[in-house]
Amino acid sequence: MPLARSILHVDMDAFYASVEQRDHPELRGKPVVVGGTSNRGVVAAASYEARTFGIRSAMPIAEALRRCPDLLRVKPRMSHYKSVSRQIFAIFREFTPTVEGLSLDEAFLDVTASTTLFGQPEKIAGDIKQRILDETRLTSSVGVATNKLVAKIGARQTGWIDHCPARALRDSTRSATCVCHPGNRSGNSKATVGGRHQDRS
Ligand SMILES: [Mg+2]
Numbered sequence: 311m312p313l314a315r316s317i318l319h320v321d322m323d324a325f326y327a328s329v330e331q332r333d334h335p336e337l338r339g340k341p342v343v344v345g346g347t348s349n350r351g352v353v354a355a356a357s358y359e360a361r362t363f364g365i366r367s368a369m370p371i372a373e374a375l376r377r378c379p380d381l382l383r384v385k386p387r388m389s390h391y392k393s394v395s396r397q398i399f400a401i402f403r404e405f406t407p408t409v410e411g412l413s414l415d416e417a418f419l420d421v422t423a424s425t426t427l428f429g430q431p432e433k434i435a436g437d438i439k440q441r442i443l444d445e446t447r448l449t450s451s452v453g454v455a456t457n458k459l460v461a462k463i464g465a466r467q468t469g470w471i472d473h474c475p476a477r478a479l480r481d482s483t484r485s486a487t488c489v490c491h492p493g494n495r496s497g498n499s500k501a502t503v504g505g506r507h508q509d510r511s
Contacts, residue, residue: 316431318419319453319461320438322398325415326355326391328448330384342382346371354386391415394446401441405434418458 322328326344331337341363345354353374356365363378375381395414402409405428408420421434428434435452442450455461 314456315420315422316425316434317455317458317461318421318431318435318438319455319458320402320417320419321451322415322442323449323451324355324357324361325448326386327357327360327384329391329394330387331357332447334384337382337384340382341365341378341380342384343371343374344384344386346374347383347385394448397446398442398448398450401438401445404441405438418461 327342330342330344337357339359340357341360342357343353343355343360343365345351349371351371353365353367353369353371355367356369356374360374360378360381363374363381365374365377365381371383391414398415399409399411399417402417402419406419406421406424408423410418410420412418419438421428421431424434425431428437431454435454439450439452442448453461
């Protein structure tokens with residue numbers, strides 16, 4: 311019987327908006343969107359504060375402003391986000407050569423062969439989150455499972471998930487089978503099992 315694979319799904323939290331809030335302290339704690347500076351554009355990314363107004367990626371900026379008149383808009387700096395992304399992917403490749411990028415801020419990592427060097431997959435997940443935080447001051451969410459589907463579905467279902475056993479698949483997406491740890495920037499220690507996941511792009 312082949313050994314079970316260990317797959318990590320890493321997704322940066324509100325990536326573009328978090329980079330802007332990191333780089334511009336005056337934006338921290340405020341509803342911010344990246345994009346939509348032309349009044350006819352769409353939201354490219356929304357900060358957590360903006361999301362509390364129901365603002366999401368791809369929403370027309372007019373709708374976003376209707377929901378939150380005090381919304382702060384920031385012009386996208388794609389080359390800068392790409393540069394931060396390269397930093398993050400370099401960290402991934404320190405743990406495994408098998409990195410499948412899905413976007414600038416999201417990737418699958420196959421760490422099956424990495425455990426003898428770096429420890430159990432859950433430890434690798436925690437170490438990667440910490441390295442990203444230390445080196446970029448940005449937070450991420452990491453799902454761990456034996457295949458990509460569960461790693462991603464489980465993480466999306468519960469948010470802030472670090473470990474989702476394969477049996478979660480049998481239980482469809484019932485998040486009660488997942489072991490969750492906080493990964494949000496507030497440091498809230500409550501697990502979010504069963505909670506509705508918000509868009510963390
Ligand atoms: Mg993301």
